[in-house]
Amino acid sequence: MNDELATALGPTTSRSYRCACNKAIFLRNTQCLNCARQLGYHVEGRTMLAIEPAPQPERWVLARDAAVAAEPTTPLFQRCANFATASNCNWLIPAGTAEHPHAPENLTPGFCLACTLTRTIPDMSSPVNQELWRKLEIAKRRLLSQLLSLALPVETRLERPNGLAFDLLENVPGGPAVLTGHDEGLITLNIAEADDAEREKIRAAMHESYRTLLGHYRHEIGHYYWDRLVKDTAWLAPCRELFGDETVDYAESLQRHYKEGPPADWPLHYVTSYATTHPWEDWAETWAHYLHMADTVDTAVSFGLDANSVDIESDPYTLDDLWKPDDPNAEHFLRFLNSWVLLTSVLNELTRSMGQPDYYPFVLPREAIGKLHFIHEVIRSASTGVVPEAPTQAAPAPSQSQSQSQSQSSAPSAPAAQPVQTIEAAPVKTD
Structure with a gap:
C-alpha cells in the first residue's frame, strides 16, 4: 500500500x-x-x-x-x-x-x-460455554478496538440510558429461542454462533457466502449507530434517499423476505441479499461491510502489504460512483475503495491456492458504492466532532421497531429478551 x-x-x-x-x-x-x-x-x-x-x-x-x-x-x-x-x-x-x-x-x-459492555453471559459451569464465551469476547474486543480507533462514540449504560450493552445467551430447553438482534443499544447474540460447526451449517442452509462472529457484531452495531448518528440528525434525509424509507413496516418486510426471498436483481443494488429486507438492514449490512473493509485495509497498511501492482478483472471505480463526487474527501475514499478491490483480488487468489473458498466472496455493485461512501462520511463526521444539526421537524416514527433485526439471519426475529441484572462489582451475571 x-x-x-x-x-x-x-x-x-x-x-x-x-x-x-x-x-x-x-x-x-x-x-x-x-x-x-x-x-x-x-x-x-x-x-x-x-x-x-x-x-x-x-x-x-x-x-x-x-x-x-x-x-x-x-x-x-x-x-x-x-x-x-x-x-x-x-x-x-x-x-x-x-x-x-x-x-x-x-x-x-x-x-x-469491553467487559463492562457485556451485560449477560451463559452458564459458565459448562466447559463448552466457557469456550464459546471466549470466542465471543475475542471478536467483541476486535470490534471495539476498531470503533475506538475510528473515534466513534462507545458509551456504556453507566453513561447514557440507551448506551451499548451485550447479552450473550444460549438456547435453554423450554425457553424462547435466542436470536441475534439489536434493541435500543442492547445487542443480543446466540452463543451457538461461536460454534464453528453450527455456524457453518446455518451458513450453508441459508446459502450465505459469509457468516462470522465479527460479522454479526459489526452488523448489529450498525443498528446502534443508525440510532446514534443518523436518527433525528441532518443525515436522515440523505440516508433515506440512498437506503429507502425506514418507516415502512419492519415486521412485514422481514416476513416478506423470508417468504419470497430477495429480488432477482439484488446483486445490482445491494452488498448482500439480506440487505434487501428493509432500509435498516441495508444500512446495517453496508455498515458492517465498511467496517470489514476498513479493518482489513488498516491491517494491510500496518504490515506493509502492497497490492497496487495487481491487475483486476473489472475497471476501477471512479468519482462518478460515489455519493458526493465533489466532496473534498472523495479522492481519499476512492483511493481506499480501489485499493480494497486490488487487495481482495490478491487475497482471493491466495485462498484459492490453498483450495479454500474465496476470502472475499462479494462483488460490490456500483449502487452500493454510494452507500459505502455515505457511511464513510457519517463516520468521519462523528470522529471529527462535526455532527449535523437535527432537522427542524422530527422524522415520522417507524411503524415497527428494529429491535431484533437479524445479522446474517436464519429465522424471523423474536421479541427482545427480558431485562436481566446488570454487572455490579462482580463478574457478569449468568442468564
Missing part, C-alpha cells in the same frame, strides 16, 4: 504491534513469546503494550515507565477482572494512586470497557 492509502480513512490505527523487546505481538496476546513480558491492550493509546509489575500489589506500569515505577505520578494499571476467567481479557484499566485516584465512571469497578 502507498502512503496515500494509509491516510485515506481518516482516524485509523496500526494493527502491527511491537513488544518492548521489538518483537511482533498481536491483539489477543497476553504474554510476549520472546521476552516473556506481560502484555495488555491500552485503550487510551489504541495499541498493545508491554507491562511490568509496579511496587503496589496487582498493579502494573507500562514497560516504558518501569524505571520510574515508584514515582507517585507514574500511571498505574490493573488487568481487567476477566483476565482470570475463561474470557481471558487482556485489556488494561487505570488504577488509582494516592495522588491520582482514578475510577472511570463509565466502567464497572474492576472491569474494562
Whole structure:
C-alpha cells in the first residue's frame, strides 16, 4: 500500500504491534513469546503494550515507565477482572494512586470497557460455554478496538440510558429461542454462533457466502449507530434517499423476505441479499461491510502489504460512483475503495491456492458504492466532532421497531429478551 492509502480513512490505527523487546505481538496476546513480558491492550493509546509489575500489589506500569515505577505520578494499571476467567481479557484499566485516584465512571469497578459492555453471559459451569464465551469476547474486543480507533462514540449504560450493552445467551430447553438482534443499544447474540460447526451449517442452509462472529457484531452495531448518528440528525434525509424509507413496516418486510426471498436483481443494488429486507438492514449490512473493509485495509497498511501492482478483472471505480463526487474527501475514499478491490483480488487468489473458498466472496455493485461512501462520511463526521444539526421537524416514527433485526439471519426475529441484572462489582451475571 502507498502512503496515500494509509491516510485515506481518516482516524485509523496500526494493527502491527511491537513488544518492548521489538518483537511482533498481536491483539489477543497476553504474554510476549520472546521476552516473556506481560502484555495488555491500552485503550487510551489504541495499541498493545508491554507491562511490568509496579511496587503496589496487582498493579502494573507500562514497560516504558518501569524505571520510574515508584514515582507517585507514574500511571498505574490493573488487568481487567476477566483476565482470570475463561474470557481471558487482556485489556488494561487505570488504577488509582494516592495522588491520582482514578475510577472511570463509565466502567464497572474492576472491569474494562469491553467487559463492562457485556451485560449477560451463559452458564459458565459448562466447559463448552466457557469456550464459546471466549470466542465471543475475542471478536467483541476486535470490534471495539476498531470503533475506538475510528473515534466513534462507545458509551456504556453507566453513561447514557440507551448506551451499548451485550447479552450473550444460549438456547435453554423450554425457553424462547435466542436470536441475534439489536434493541435500543442492547445487542443480543446466540452463543451457538461461536460454534464453528453450527455456524457453518446455518451458513450453508441459508446459502450465505459469509457468516462470522465479527460479522454479526459489526452488523448489529450498525443498528446502534443508525440510532446514534443518523436518527433525528441532518443525515436522515440523505440516508433515506440512498437506503429507502425506514418507516415502512419492519415486521412485514422481514416476513416478506423470508417468504419470497430477495429480488432477482439484488446483486445490482445491494452488498448482500439480506440487505434487501428493509432500509435498516441495508444500512446495517453496508455498515458492517465498511467496517470489514476498513479493518482489513488498516491491517494491510500496518504490515506493509502492497497490492497496487495487481491487475483486476473489472475497471476501477471512479468519482462518478460515489455519493458526493465533489466532496473534498472523495479522492481519499476512492483511493481506499480501489485499493480494497486490488487487495481482495490478491487475497482471493491466495485462498484459492490453498483450495479454500474465496476470502472475499462479494462483488460490490456500483449502487452500493454510494452507500459505502455515505457511511464513510457519517463516520468521519462523528470522529471529527462535526455532527449535523437535527432537522427542524422530527422524522415520522417507524411503524415497527428494529429491535431484533437479524445479522446474517436464519429465522424471523423474536421479541427482545427480558431485562436481566446488570454487572455490579462482580463478574457478569449468568442468564
